[in-house]
Amino acid sequence: MTDASKSSFVYVTYIRTTPKELWAALTTPEFMKKYWFGMNFETDWRMGSSWRLVFPDGRVADTGEIVEIEKPKRLVLRWRNQFRPELHEEGDARCVMEIEPAGDVAKLTITHDIDKSGSKLIGAVSVGWPKILSSLKTLLETGTALPAIGELPRG
């Protein structure tokens, strides 16, 4: 049986780039803005440091802590929603980003999970991640982000 006390998803994308460049794309706030709905990711990127994701209008979307950071391979974030009360009350989720070289491309795996069955947070982020990852891929491979990525999806 699947662990019923958990909600999770695993997203994988292959991007024509190097692990180093992909790492930079995932950890450089100015660059992140281009593919992450224009949001600003604030942190000093040290293990144990806090981070926050801020909407273009200044509202705080999510906050958390850098749990693990191993350049250019693995980043683990503790993740808590701050802008939707029903998601906030579910508590901390965990987001793991892993980069592996795969021939002439880099494989990016994003795992997001929470110790709660039927999580609304996991439902919500699972709508956002594919858009973010498609835009990141397009941006790295062509130099232009997807036009639809300027706005946060509803729901």
Added chain:
Amino acid sequence: MDDDAVFRALADASRRQLLDRLHRRNGQTLGELCRGLDMTRQAVTKHLAILVKANLVSWRRQGREKFHFINSVPINEIAERWISKFERSRLGALSELKKDLEGERDD
């Protein structure tokens, strides 16, 4: 990624059925996916391998179990590439469309 592999993987009702099942409940083992299906375990294994190869299904090992997840990133890429492309052309961004279409030819 390879769009052809994605379209080929989707061009099969059994594989779409597996994706539907994962969409309903993400993170299932092979045994769970087989339950109640009119397919042999062997057939499900084969279809899953095609879906994994097309990157429509991702998986992770947890202890002795292997859990499968629907991976909608390639579908989203195709949607963005085709659908938003046509939307943009309606908006008159033809030069950008042309650039994108030509850029894709290196695949």
